[in-house]
Amino acid sequence: MGSKTVYGAGDQQLGSIIFISHGGGPWPLLKDPRHANLIDFFQEVPTLLISPQAILVISAHWEEDAPVVQSSPHPEMLYDYYGFPEESYRITYPAPGHPELARRISTILNASGIKSSLDSTRGYDHGLFVPLMLMYPDAIVPCLQLSLLSSLDPGQHMQLGKAIRELRKENILIIGSGSSFHNLRAFREPPTAATIGLNQEFEGWLRNVMVSRELSESEREQQLVRWDDSRAARYCHPREEHLLPLHVCYGVAGGPADRVVEVEYMERTASMYIWSTTD
Template sequence: MNSESNILPGSVVYLSHGGGPLPLLGDKGHQILIREIAQTLAKPSAILVISAHWEEGKPTITSGASPALIYDYYGFPKESYEIEYPAPGSPELANRIFNLLGRAGIEAKLDDQRGFDHGLFVPLKLMYPEANIPCVQLSLINSLQPEEHIRIGKALADLRKDNVLVIGSGFSFHNLKEFFVPSTKAARAMNESFEQWLIDTCSNSQLTEEQREQRLKNWASAPAARYCHPRAEHLLPLHVCYGIAGTAAKKALEFEIMGKMASAYIW
């Protein structure tokens, strides 16, 4: 990855946040990737994270001033449940998001009790360890329809003018069972075929935006799509990111995590 700095303020990033807290427990691949992504970005005034680990019936926004952490993983060492990331919330940004969604005809909800899950605090502890940038988290919709998530993104496009960094925190490969069995040649081929489709879809500047959007809406028809994503929740933060950006990604980053190929995107 190139180390050029200061991509335009208001960047949009889709990244793979790793297996639970593993990036904070010494997983070097994720540490390097996430820190290098941060080095390419201008420092934001606030951060919005769309996490794969929060689904609601309607888009829901954390609006508390000091959200606690939610350790939404299990079976990890004791220190995994002692991680701290005391970033402030931003009721002001939460209300702006709520109003932007409402203006687009999308019914949303504010939640001043919900904390930050590991889709937020794991990557941000690596990217911005000082924990001094206000953060807000936005849920997915539990219907998991790609069209709805692109629409949410489009409604929030104006956030880029405010130097808000938007992070779609998911994983471009998320078949949990396959992480724990020996990889076969056929499995590797399916993993790579979906990754190449996704990289082309997100970063090929020769596609029209209508073509790109249709591909993302119909992602389940891509090669090996349901092998890589038996369920869509770790991919859909990317759809929100694309809706906000509305164009080809500036960078597509390929890497290997736990023996599987994955990718990240910067707009």
């Protein structure tokens, strides 16, 4: 699969929840050589996951004051990037939406005390269509998105995940689409020993928090709430919107990840976390 490191691979059940680092804009779809390892990962990762009847994506590229669920039956494309080659604005991913599931998710959130709403006009942003075009190119499985909260509060995002935990009992693949490393300025600069060290330090800290069986769930939650106490945290995430889909995924899962895959792209290391299906 290229340059990658896998932790906890074992004989695991297939995953129903995954946090992915989705790469730089549409570059993976343009076969950018700096994303070769990530492209390989996205093309092979479905073998680690359930065969879903629906896909729910929590994308780093959608923030609202309160949770909003995408409810269009046929979402259009939202090219939420700029300065890329012309062909990146002709990309299409014609997967159907899932209005019925959107309404149910909104109902579940409202019943849990989290006020939510539906958006029938928003299209698929690149946090969805970039990885899914490589993972599920046939575009047959219905997809929908759930927004982040503009508060960027990590505890609120874990609560958002907890509120929709019942979806894990169904054949729904939940994807948190962001990145464990998201410093745009750093991507434009050559890595140094110091910056590589900060990247690896944060990855090591995050991996330990997400997979350690020695932590109680209360301890794990506290560490995720205070994620920026890590010395390298703000170098890797000057703004945390790309990390918060992980908090939602953890909230749904309620326990440590079963598998971690670290992939090198654009001269940095980023990680993916997979939680297996429940019995």
